[in-house]
Amino acid sequence: MHLPLSDMYNQPDERNLLDQMRQGVIGQPLDRPEGPLKVSGTATYAAEWRIDGCVEGVLVLAGIAQGQVSKIDRDAVLSREGVIAVIADPAMTRRPAQGMAAKAPQQDAAKVEYFGQPVALVVAQTFEQARDAALALPIHYTDADGDPVPFDPAAPGVKVEAPSSSKPVEGGDLDQAMQNAAFSVDVEYETPGHASAAMEPHATIAQWQGDSLILHGSYQMLSYNVKEIADCLGLSADKVRIIAPYVGGGFGSKLGITHEAVAAALAARELGRPVRVVMSRQQVFQTVMRRSETRQRVRLAADPAGRLIGLGHEALVSNLPGEKFAEPVTQATEFLYGGENRLLKVEVARISRLTAGSVRAPGEAVGMQVLEAAMDELAEKIGIDPIELRKRNLPSAVPVAGTPYSSRMLTQALEQGAEAFGWSARQDRPCQTRDGDWWIGMGVASAARVNMMVPAKARVTLKADGSAVVESDQTDIGTGSYAILGQIAGEMLGLPMARVDVKLGDTVHPAGAGSGGSFGAISTGSAVMYACEAIRAKLAKALGCDADALVLKDGMASGGNAPARPLRDLLNGEDIAETGTIKPGKTAKSFSQASYGAFFAEVAVHAFTGEVRVRRMTGAFGFGRVLNAKTARSQCLGGMVWGIGSALTEELAFDTRDGHLVNHDLAEYHVPVHADVPAIEVILLEERDAAASPLQAKGVGELGICGAAGAIANAVYNACGVRVRSFPLTLDKILPALPDPFASGADTAL
Amino acid sequence: MKPFTLDHAANAAAALSAMGQGATAIAGGTNLVDLMKLQVATPERLVSIRRTGLDSIVPDGTGLRIGALVTNADCAADMRVRQDWPLLAQAILAGASPQLRNRATTGGNLCQRTRCGYFYDTTQACNKRAPGSGCAARDGFNRIHAVLGTSDACIATYPGDMAVALLALDAVVLTEGPFGPRQIPLAMFHREPGDDPTRDNVLQPGELITAVRLPAPTGGTQVYRKVRDRASYAFALVSVAADVTMEEGRIARCALAFGSLGTVPWRDSAVEAALVVEKPSPALFDQAAEILLRQARGFGANDFKIPLAARALAATLAQATKG
Structure with a gap:
C-alpha cells in the first residue's frame, strides 16, 4: 500500500519506511557536506558573489520616530565623488515581511513609523562612498498625521488589542480554582526584547535580465520570498529568481524579505546595472525584526497532592499598529500541563518601535522560561521536588481541547536528564552550597515546542550512473539541511553519501519548506522520502519484485526471487526523476504534536557582586527520529546557548522617549561569548512519531531554547535565594536581595 | 566614513x-x-604611527618604560610586567578579545573613548560629540554610565581597564609635542567633563604619547577585579584595581583605582588613607566604600553601580588583604 504522492498528510504514515531500509546512514552523526567550504571561507554567501558592473547601495535610516519625509536634498550628495544615485521610491518597504507572508509588506518608506526606519538608498561606486553619502544625505520631515504612537508598552494611553493571530483559551473558572487551591502562585514576570543577531548581516545583490530579476540574498524561505519581492515590484513571481545556497543564520530575521532586497532591486532597475546592498550590523538591529518584550502573569492553582486544578497565563506583547504578528507566548502552555480551569491569553500593545516578528522559537522561547520559573515557585510552596511536580501534571489529553498527544518524551527526558546531571545532589533550600565567593545552585525546567509541517516539494533524480541528486529550494541556514536531506535519500535509495549530491537554495528547484519553525527537516525531508519512494517503485518494477520486498544497499538492488543487480544495470542508461510532495493535513489537528525535553543547569552566583555564571548544563530531548545525531545535537547546543543569553544577558534597550534602540551592536547587545558557555551535555531520546511526519521525526531546531532560561533562573534561586522575575537576570536585579557575603550561611562548602 | x-x-x-x-x-x-x-x-x-619604533619595553631605573606602540597583548605577556606589575597584566587581559589586544596599543588604549550609546549615535544629542547639543544619556538609557565625576554636560564613563591599573600603579605618561616633552602622571591625564566633555584627556593638539613609565615595583598583593555582564568581551560595570601591602595583619600600604565608575579612571586618596594601618574587616571595607561613594550620584538605570562598587571593593579588599 502506498500513499498517493501529493496527498495531504491526513493519516499518520505508520509504515515507518526509513527503519526498513538497509543503508544505515539515517541518524548517523555525519559531518555536513558543505562544512569544509564554510570553515575555509569558500562557501559563497549573499554579499560575496562577484557580479560584473555591480555598484554599492547603502540604506539611509530616518533620524526621527514618526513623520513624513517631505524632501530629500539629493543634490547635496550627488556631486560627491563616486555617488551615482539616491533612490527614494514609493515601492521601498517600511517594514520587513513576516514569515510566510508571501506578499508585500508595508511599503511607502516615506512614511516614518519608527526610529531608524529606512527611507532611502544611496548608490555609489564603492561601499565607502555610499556610506559617507548616506550619512550626509539631508532629509526633511513634516509631522505625522494623526495621534502620535507611544514608544513604550507601559506608556499611559497605549492602545492594547486582542491579536487576530490567536484566540484566548478559556475553561472552567480559574478565579474559583485559585481560591480553592491548597497551594497557588500568582506572579508577574517580564522578558525583554531580543534580536536574532545572525552572524551574516542581511544582504542582497540584485541583477535584472530583461524583465526578470535575479537576487543573490540571505533569506530563509525562498518560495515565499519570491512572492514578496514580486508583489513589491509589481512583477509576477515567475520573473524572480533567488539564489541563496548558504545563509549565515537567520533565527527568524530572514523568514520574510527585508528592506535591502527591495531597495537593491529598485536601484538595479533604475540604474540598469547590478546593485549590492549590505546592511550594517547596526542597521540589522534597528530595522529588521525584534522579538517583542513581554509582561506575563502566571497563575497556578494546585490541590493538596500537587496537581494543578487551575492555570492562567496572560501576556502583553507589542508591535507596530496593524501588524498581525503577536508573540504567541502561551502556545506551549496550552498543552504542557493539566489544570482544567484555565485562562490563556495574549494581548498586543501598539507602539512605535521596529517591527516585532519571529525570533527563534517565537512564543515558547519566552513563554516557557516564565512558565517554568513559576512552576519552580509552586514546587517550593508545595514542598516537593520540581521534577516530581512536573511529572504529576502531565495530562492524558490536551486540557479543554481534548486532543490526544502524538508522542511525548517529557517524563523520560526529566528522568534520564536528572540521572545524567546528578540532580539528586541538589539542595532543596537556597544558600546551602558555597564555593569560595560563589553560591552554587541547580535548576530544572521542561522543554516544549510545537511541531509544524508546511507544504514542501523536492525532486530526486537517480541518475543512470547510479548516483542521486536531491533538488529543492530549501535553505540551509547553518542547520544541516544538506546533510539530512542527503541522508534521507541515501537511506531510501541504498547509496553511500558520496553518491548523493544535494542542491539547495535556488528557486529554480522545486519549492521546499524553507527554514523556519523547526519545520524544514520534516517537511522537505518527507518530500525527499516520497520522491525516493516513487523511484523505488520503478526500480522494483524493473527488477521484477514487489516494492515492499525491494532491498537497496551500496548501489545494489535485490528483492524477492530476483538476482541482485547493480543500480546502474537496472537503470539501463536512463535517469529516474521524481518529485515528492507533502502538505499538512488532518494529523496537524487530530493530534497535539510537540517536541519535548528537560533542561538542567548548575550556576554560580557571586556572593558579593551578584554576577551569575553557568557552570554546566544538561539537556535531554525527544523529537521523534533523529535524522543526524551530530546536527541535531548542535541544534540543541545552540538553543541552550540562546537560553543562557535569554536568562542572563540579552536585552534590547529602547529609549522610551523616541523608541530608538540604544544597544544596536554586538558590543552592547550581549549574546553569550565562549567564556559564558560551559560544558553542555545533550541527550537525544530516540522515538518514532508517525503523526508528525512520514519520517517519524519532529522539529528540533528551536527546542533547545524553549525553557532553558527557566532552568537557569531556577538555579539562581536555588543558589542564592533571590527570585528575579525580570529577565535577563543581570546583577543589578540580584544585588538588592543578596545575603550578606561575609555571613557564613552555607551548610555545605565545596 | x-x-x-x-x-x-x-x-x-x-x-x-x-x-x-x-x-x-x-x-x-x-x-x-x-x-x-x-x-x-x-x-x-x-x-x-605604527612604524615609529615606539614599540619596546625597556628598564627605566627601578621601573619600566613601555613604548606607546607596545600592543596590549605584548605588554600583558611581558615577563617583567607579569612578575612585578601583575595588576597591569591582569587588567589588560580582562579587556577586549585576543584579536583586539593583538592590535590595540598602550598609547591608543589610554585615549580610548567612552562607550556611551548616545555618543556613538549621530542622531542623538551628545555634548561630547557635538558640543552644545545636550546630553541624551542623562534621562535616557544610562545603565553603563558614571556615578562619580559627572557634570551637567556629560555622564559618560571612561570604559577601559588598562588605565585603571596604571592609575593604581602611579604610572606616568610621557609625551612629545609642539612645546617639547611632558611627563603627565596618570592621575592628571584624563579629565572630568566639566563644561567641555569633548576632551577626554589633557593632551594638547599635536601632542603624542611616546611611552608610559611604571615606577619601581611595590611588592604588594595586586588584584584587578572586573565586574561585568558576561564573562568576557564586555566593558566593566565597575572594576577595582588594588595594590595592597600587609604588615603584621594591618594594611601598611594600599593603592586603589576604580574603572567604569567615574567619568575618568577614579582614585581617591581619602579611601586609601582610611584603610592604612587598619586591620582588614568587613566594617572597615564598608567605611572605605562610604568615603569612596560619598559624592556618588546615579541617574536611574545606573543607580546600582553605587552598591555594586561598595561590594566589589569589599570583595577585592578581602582577597588582597588575605596575606
Whole structure:
C-alpha cells in the first residue's frame, strides 16, 4: 500500500519506511557536506558573489520616530565623488515581511513609523562612498498625521488589542480554582526584547535580465520570498529568481524579505546595472525584526497532592499598529500541563518601535522560561521536588481541547536528564552550597515546542550512473539541511553519501519548506522520502519484485526471487526523476504534536557582586527520529546557548522617549561569548512519531531554547535565594536581595 | 566614513610634524576606525604611527618604560610586567578579545573613548560629540554610565581597564609635542567633563604619547577585579584595581583605582588613607566604600553601580588583604 504522492498528510504514515531500509546512514552523526567550504571561507554567501558592473547601495535610516519625509536634498550628495544615485521610491518597504507572508509588506518608506526606519538608498561606486553619502544625505520631515504612537508598552494611553493571530483559551473558572487551591502562585514576570543577531548581516545583490530579476540574498524561505519581492515590484513571481545556497543564520530575521532586497532591486532597475546592498550590523538591529518584550502573569492553582486544578497565563506583547504578528507566548502552555480551569491569553500593545516578528522559537522561547520559573515557585510552596511536580501534571489529553498527544518524551527526558546531571545532589533550600565567593545552585525546567509541517516539494533524480541528486529550494541556514536531506535519500535509495549530491537554495528547484519553525527537516525531508519512494517503485518494477520486498544497499538492488543487480544495470542508461510532495493535513489537528525535553543547569552566583555564571548544563530531548545525531545535537547546543543569553544577558534597550534602540551592536547587545558557555551535555531520546511526519521525526531546531532560561533562573534561586522575575537576570536585579557575603550561611562548602 | 588620506610616519618626529599640520594619529585603530565608520570622528588626514619604533619595553631605573606602540597583548605577556606589575597584566587581559589586544596599543588604549550609546549615535544629542547639543544619556538609557565625576554636560564613563591599573600603579605618561616633552602622571591625564566633555584627556593638539613609565615595583598583593555582564568581551560595570601591602595583619600600604565608575579612571586618596594601618574587616571595607561613594550620584538605570562598587571593593579588599 502506498500513499498517493501529493496527498495531504491526513493519516499518520505508520509504515515507518526509513527503519526498513538497509543503508544505515539515517541518524548517523555525519559531518555536513558543505562544512569544509564554510570553515575555509569558500562557501559563497549573499554579499560575496562577484557580479560584473555591480555598484554599492547603502540604506539611509530616518533620524526621527514618526513623520513624513517631505524632501530629500539629493543634490547635496550627488556631486560627491563616486555617488551615482539616491533612490527614494514609493515601492521601498517600511517594514520587513513576516514569515510566510508571501506578499508585500508595508511599503511607502516615506512614511516614518519608527526610529531608524529606512527611507532611502544611496548608490555609489564603492561601499565607502555610499556610506559617507548616506550619512550626509539631508532629509526633511513634516509631522505625522494623526495621534502620535507611544514608544513604550507601559506608556499611559497605549492602545492594547486582542491579536487576530490567536484566540484566548478559556475553561472552567480559574478565579474559583485559585481560591480553592491548597497551594497557588500568582506572579508577574517580564522578558525583554531580543534580536536574532545572525552572524551574516542581511544582504542582497540584485541583477535584472530583461524583465526578470535575479537576487543573490540571505533569506530563509525562498518560495515565499519570491512572492514578496514580486508583489513589491509589481512583477509576477515567475520573473524572480533567488539564489541563496548558504545563509549565515537567520533565527527568524530572514523568514520574510527585508528592506535591502527591495531597495537593491529598485536601484538595479533604475540604474540598469547590478546593485549590492549590505546592511550594517547596526542597521540589522534597528530595522529588521525584534522579538517583542513581554509582561506575563502566571497563575497556578494546585490541590493538596500537587496537581494543578487551575492555570492562567496572560501576556502583553507589542508591535507596530496593524501588524498581525503577536508573540504567541502561551502556545506551549496550552498543552504542557493539566489544570482544567484555565485562562490563556495574549494581548498586543501598539507602539512605535521596529517591527516585532519571529525570533527563534517565537512564543515558547519566552513563554516557557516564565512558565517554568513559576512552576519552580509552586514546587517550593508545595514542598516537593520540581521534577516530581512536573511529572504529576502531565495530562492524558490536551486540557479543554481534548486532543490526544502524538508522542511525548517529557517524563523520560526529566528522568534520564536528572540521572545524567546528578540532580539528586541538589539542595532543596537556597544558600546551602558555597564555593569560595560563589553560591552554587541547580535548576530544572521542561522543554516544549510545537511541531509544524508546511507544504514542501523536492525532486530526486537517480541518475543512470547510479548516483542521486536531491533538488529543492530549501535553505540551509547553518542547520544541516544538506546533510539530512542527503541522508534521507541515501537511506531510501541504498547509496553511500558520496553518491548523493544535494542542491539547495535556488528557486529554480522545486519549492521546499524553507527554514523556519523547526519545520524544514520534516517537511522537505518527507518530500525527499516520497520522491525516493516513487523511484523505488520503478526500480522494483524493473527488477521484477514487489516494492515492499525491494532491498537497496551500496548501489545494489535485490528483492524477492530476483538476482541482485547493480543500480546502474537496472537503470539501463536512463535517469529516474521524481518529485515528492507533502502538505499538512488532518494529523496537524487530530493530534497535539510537540517536541519535548528537560533542561538542567548548575550556576554560580557571586556572593558579593551578584554576577551569575553557568557552570554546566544538561539537556535531554525527544523529537521523534533523529535524522543526524551530530546536527541535531548542535541544534540543541545552540538553543541552550540562546537560553543562557535569554536568562542572563540579552536585552534590547529602547529609549522610551523616541523608541530608538540604544544597544544596536554586538558590543552592547550581549549574546553569550565562549567564556559564558560551559560544558553542555545533550541527550537525544530516540522515538518514532508517525503523526508528525512520514519520517517519524519532529522539529528540533528551536527546542533547545524553549525553557532553558527557566532552568537557569531556577538555579539562581536555588543558589542564592533571590527570585528575579525580570529577565535577563543581570546583577543589578540580584544585588538588592543578596545575603550578606561575609555571613557564613552555607551548610555545605565545596 | 569620510574620505581621508593616510600617511605613515617613519619616526616620532615625522609623526609630530604631520600632527602639527592637522593630521590625527592612528595606531591600532581599534577605536578610531569604528568612530570613523559611524562618522563620530571625521578626520581628513591620518598619520599612522605604527612604524615609529615606539614599540619596546625597556628598564627605566627601578621601573619600566613601555613604548606607546607596545600592543596590549605584548605588554600583558611581558615577563617583567607579569612578575612585578601583575595588576597591569591582569587588567589588560580582562579587556577586549585576543584579536583586539593583538592590535590595540598602550598609547591608543589610554585615549580610548567612552562607550556611551548616545555618543556613538549621530542622531542623538551628545555634548561630547557635538558640543552644545545636550546630553541624551542623562534621562535616557544610562545603565553603563558614571556615578562619580559627572557634570551637567556629560555622564559618560571612561570604559577601559588598562588605565585603571596604571592609575593604581602611579604610572606616568610621557609625551612629545609642539612645546617639547611632558611627563603627565596618570592621575592628571584624563579629565572630568566639566563644561567641555569633548576632551577626554589633557593632551594638547599635536601632542603624542611616546611611552608610559611604571615606577619601581611595590611588592604588594595586586588584584584587578572586573565586574561585568558576561564573562568576557564586555566593558566593566565597575572594576577595582588594588595594590595592597600587609604588615603584621594591618594594611601598611594600599593603592586603589576604580574603572567604569567615574567619568575618568577614579582614585581617591581619602579611601586609601582610611584603610592604612587598619586591620582588614568587613566594617572597615564598608567605611572605605562610604568615603569612596560619598559624592556618588546615579541617574536611574545606573543607580546600582553605587552598591555594586561598595561590594566589589569589599570583595577585592578581602582577597588582597588575605596575606
